Amino acid sequence: MVGTWHYVLAKHAKAMCSLERELGDKHGLGPSEFEVLDRIVHHDKKLRIQELCDEVHLSQSALSRVVARLEKAQLVSRGVCDQDRRGVFVCITEAGRARHKEALPTQRAVLADIFADAPVLVR
Amino acid sequence: MVGTWHYVLAKHAKAMCSLERELGDKHGLGPSEFEVLDRIVHHDKKLRIQELCDEVHLSQSALSRVVARLEKAQLVSRGVCDQDRRGVFVCITEAGRARHKEALPTQRAVLADIFADAPVLVR
DNA sequence: GTACACTACATGCATCCGCATCTAATGCAA
DNA sequence: TTGCATTAGATGCGGATGCATGTAGTGTAC
Numbered sequence: 001m002v003g004t005w006h007y008v009l010a011k012h013a014k015a016m017c018s019l020e021r022e023l024g025d026k027h028g029l030g031p032s033e034f035e036v037l038d039r040i041v042h043h044d045k046k047l048r049i050q051e052l053c054d055e056v057h058l059s060q061s062a063l064s065r066v067v068a069r070l071e072k073a074q075l076v077s078r079g080v081c082d083q084d085r086r087g088v089f090v091c092i093t094e095a096g097r098a099r100h101k102e103a104l105p106t107q108r109a110v111l112a113d114i115f116a117d118a119p120v121l122v123r
Numbered sequence: 124m125v126g127t128w129h130y131v132l133a134k135h136a137k138a139m140c141s142l143e144r145e146l147g148d149k150h151g152l153g154p155s156e157f158e159v160l161d162r163i164v165h166h167d168k169k170l171r172i173q174e175l176c177d178e179v180h181l182s183q184s185a186l187s188r189v190v191a192r193l194e195k196a197q198l199v200s201r202g203v204c205d206q207d208r209r210g211v212f213v214c215i216t217e218a219g220r221a222r223h224k225e226a227l228p229t230q231r232a233v234l235a236d237i238f239a240d241a242p243v244l245v246r
Numbered sequence: 247g248t249a250c251a252c253t254a255c256a257t258g259c260a261t262c263c264g265c266a267t268c269t270a271a272t273g274c275a276a
Numbered sequence: 277t278t279g280c281a282t283t284a285g286a287t288g289c290g291g292a293t294g295c296a297t298g299t300a301g302t303g304t305a306c
Contacts, residue, residue, distance in 0.1 A: 005138065005234050012135040013180035015128065020264090032292080049255065057136035059294050064256055066292095086254040086301045111128050143294090155262085172285065182264050187286055189262095209271045209284040 011114060018110045027103040028073075032058060032066050034107060037075060037092070037100045046089040048081065075099055134237060141233045150226040151196075155181060155189045157230060160198065160215070160223045169212040171204065198222055 016031060023029045029037070039055050040047055049067065053060050067090055070076045075096035081087030092100075139154060146152045152160070162178050163170055176186050190213055193199045198219035204210030215223075 001234055001238055002231070004238050008131050008134050008138070009180055011131050015131070017264095030292085050253095057132055060255075061257080061295080062293050068256085081254095084254080084302075088255065108125070111124055115124055115127050140294095153262085173283095183285070184265080184287075185263055191286085204284090207272075207284080211285065 015110065015114050018114065019107065022106050022110050023103055026106055027099060029099070029103055032056075032062070033070055033075075034100075034103055036063070036066050036070065037096060038104075038107075040076065040090060040092045041097065041100050046079075046091050049088050049090065052090065070096070138233065138237050141237065142230065145229050145233050146226055149229055150222060152222065152226055155179075155185070156193055156198075157223075157226055159186070159189050159193065160219060161227075161230075163199065163213060163215045164220065164223050169202075169214050172211050172213065175213065193219070 019031045019034070023031060023034050027034075035056055036052060036058075039052060043051075049060075049063065052067075053063050056063060058066065067076065067078065071078050074093060077091050077093055078088050079091065081089050142154045142157070146154060146157050150157075158179055159175060162175055166174075172183075172186065172190065175190075176183050179186060181189065190199065190201065194201050198216060200214050200216055201211050202214065204212050
């Protein structure tokens with residue numbers, strides 16, 4: 001219980017730190033930016049902000065800003081949703097897809113390194 | 124691998140959020156404050172800042188500020204180390220010990236709730 | 247149609263964090 | 277002793293986050 005918490009805390013800290021450095025230096029992405037990009041690529045369709053909000057571990061306000069940063073970097077584009085004009089859909093650009101593709105191996109390498117000695121999760 | 128990372132990410136986000144709310148509302152402590160307090164109580168002796176730094180998942184600067192906040196709240200006291208006058212040792216006060224004692228069950232309850240369905244960690 | 251409650255997203259604000267840097271103390275070499 | 281590299285901890289600063297709130301669009305009751 002407490003042991004599991006310490007494990008989560010330690011791995012999270014290490015991984016976040018490495019991801020921030022590696023993704024930042026090599027691809028100009030923060031962990032949150034990558035996570036959002038990754039979710040969009042995974043779905044491979046126009047996504048409402050709210051759909052993203054359910055999958056990403058960010059508050060709605062933080063997500064709004066991450067998307068704004070991604071848009072400024074031309075990695076995604078935002079558009080008004082026609083069915084519900086309050087809504088905003090996010091669409092990945094070619095540049096965004098390319099950036100994600102080049103960053104993915106970096107992320108995988110970091111995780112492989114950090115979770116190399118990871119215990120297996122068994123129910 | 125990636126699955127483990129998602130697990131860590133999800134549990135960390137949930138736990139941090141709950142801890143911040145519960146510890147904050149009921150005991151006026153942030154998660155970092157509690158973690159530092161907990162480490163000090165666990166060692167039960169004067170600790171150098173640097174020793175704490177190795178155990179807590181915070182940068183040296185963040186730790187310095189957490190200790191400053193705890194001192195302002197009278198939960199710990201800081202003193203100059205005699206052997207090495209650059210060093211600072213941190214000592215828990217009676218109020219600090221009491222606060223920790225009353226907050227510990229709250230933390231345990233949050234963790235128990237969040238890790239109730241936790242998979243067992245097996246090598 | 248009007249009024250009002252509700253929802254989706256954006257934004258002001260305060261807080262916390264990490265990095266870089268600063269200060270003061272230590273220690274070693276010349 | 278003097279000079280300089282190193283270390284412990286504090287602090288300035290920029291950036292990211294969450295909460296509360298603002299703004300605009302939706303839907304429902306009347």
